Amino acid sequence: MYPSSIVTLDIGGTTINAGRYYNGVIEENIVRSFATDKNEAEILAFIIFCIDSVKSESTKAIAVGVPCILDVEQGIVFDAINIPAWQHYPLKAVLTEHYQCDIYINNDVNCFVAGEHEFGPAKQFNDVIGICLGTGFGSGFVLNNQLYSGHNCSAGEVGGISYLNGTIDDYCSGKFFKDHYQISGADLAKLAEQGDEKALMAFEQFGSHLAQAFSKILFVLDPQVIVIGGSVSKSYDLFIEALWRELADFPYKKVTKSLRIVKSELENAALLGAAHLYLESKR
16 A cells, blocks of 8 residues: 655755655645755754654655765665765664654655656656756656666766866856856846846856756767756756757767757656655555
8 A cells, every 4th residue: 555645855955845745746845945064963853844844644654855876775875965964874764763654765866857757748758867957967867767876876976077177067057157157047047037148148158068968968878858957947948049059069960859858847846756766666
């Protein structure tokens, strides 16, 4: 028997989205700012607070997406770049002890791409790449209709690849706007929408950098569709043309000609995906 409801968490670099999954939908969710520089005890207390805010009497399991690599079976998270306290943290064991129920942990972008593939338009495709553009650049892979995580759940950590004077994270996430323009991507997007030339150029540059990151993925994998989510995806229309112009230089024209790149339109994809992956693990 599946649980009546599942609490699902999408833990990001700046926010936690907590929701309650029931019968194929997220019936309630709350997004809260997340202070990632706290110690283990403070972070745990906040996560418990987020869970309790949506948990109900019917809740029989908790599924969590985390922004780092992990041992999925043991639920131990490792080397969380944006959460310094989580370098070797037994999150599953800690939550199991507190709640005495089933706990499932996976990478946040794995949850996102699983949600897109199971509940979104990407369901019609066999090979799907999910990209989350937020605090960093994250990617998740569904290949031949199966989530591919790698041996250490680190498949998709493309953001750490060296690029120009830093890494892909530095040029293909919200960091780019803060580091190069000293303004958030959201505020810069408002200026761009008002016709500000400097802001428009910033998103042109961002699209060009993003194409370089996508090219690295295309050289390794050959997806049918790339779905872009995360906070920066709200500015999709400001960078997508520049991205496609840069991809025109990709050497294998058949790959880019058949490729689709779309913005995520699925609300709470990562929450849906976390619940789906948990249910799959129980079959």
